[in-house]
Amino acid sequence: MCSKAHLAELGEFLKVCRAQLSPRTVGLPESGAPRRVPGLRREEVAQLAGISADRYAGLEQGRTPVPTAVLATLVRVLHLDDDQRDHLFALAASGECAPRRRPAQKVQGQLRRLLDELTATPALVLGRHMDILAWNALAAALLTDFERIPEKRRNYARLVFTDPGFRELYLDWRTVARSCVAQLRMEAARCPGDPALTGLVGELSVADADFRQWWAGRQVPGLRVGTKRLRHPVAGDLTLDWDSLARTADPAQQLVVMTAESGTPSHDGLIFLASWAASPYQRARDGTA
Missing domain, CATH: 1.10.260.40 (lambda repressor-like DNA-binding domains)
Incomplete structure (x- = not known):
């Protein structure tokens, strides 16, 4: 019903x-x-x-x-x-979705180990409302130091619309941003009474005029796979293919991976970035040595 x-x-x-x-x-x-x-x-x-x-x-x-x-x-x-x-x-x-707060999502140990094993592939786990639940070292080096963001503020859509660094990083920022709106719109269709999602949408509507316009438009573009173009301060220009895989144990969790074809400048850039992020100098600068 x-x-x-x-x-x-x-x-x-x-x-x-x-x-x-x-x-x-x-x-x-x-x-x-x-x-x-x-x-x-x-x-x-x-x-x-x-x-x-x-x-x-x-x-x-x-x-x-x-x-x-x-x-x-x-x-x-x-x-x-x-x-x-x-x-x-x-x-x-869709049936009735009770407007109540749901339990916090947790990433199981085996998925965290998989993230750590992907040393040459940026990867992160997104939960409900695009909350960032886990990431590997290369994803942090590519996007931002997620550890420095308070846990309750770690949300991919929030970063895309409110973090100036993300606007500079993504050469196709509007495409990335509209994909975030579409993802949130699809979640709203499944559970429009979710208070956490309502709060996020309200926050981003106040913070960004583009978000307000696109949310009101109710567009639903495809979100299965795609390509992102980035201009990274260390690795230079990168063109990365991304894909998302739903967990069987919790379909609301998505493992998002970004890859580049072997032998391309973008693949070489990821390899260089992984080496840079793991260097003693970088670890010391980040306070992790």
Whole structure:
């Protein structure tokens, strides 16, 4: 049974998707007269979907659940891509998520050992809301010294939007930042009443205008794999492929790894950075010798 919070989120998502389409895109004639709202009107979407305007209005207002057959029709009518389709069905299928604080996530010893074994691969473990739960030495050398950040503030999205060093580090900062918004948006779809997520979204909305705009847009781009371009003060320019692997024991924990193809300047840069981070001089400078 879909909760009221999920129905409301689903309705907002439909509004955003409708606003991005023009009559010409869906094969409707354009009168040329100015429109009061961007994109398609509710009545036009209802007409294309073969349902009454009142029924479609109820969907956008979060008043009524959406049958599977109607969902499938809306995917076609609104020209949703695969990620948007999956997000729509996830919202429609979600049950009630109690607005309570959940236990803190812990990283098991075997996963920490795996991180330490990845000496030439930056890797970190992200938990709910992109909290940073664990990392290896190369991830710290590449991104930031996570140990110096208070545990309750160690959050990847928070760093991306509020740490000036991250904006300088990522040459494609906007792409990285929008991916963070999409990840948080997907978590909000699964559990919109989570107080910790609500607090994080509120904090970042106040701190950053881009976050406010993108969060309101309710976009859901793909998040499975990708490439990041960095300009590191020690290793120089790096182009790294990233992937995330969910833990079977706790699917809310993701092992994120960044790699470069062997023989490329980026791979050589990672090797150099790993050597630099492990040098006696660096350990002494960091107070770890």
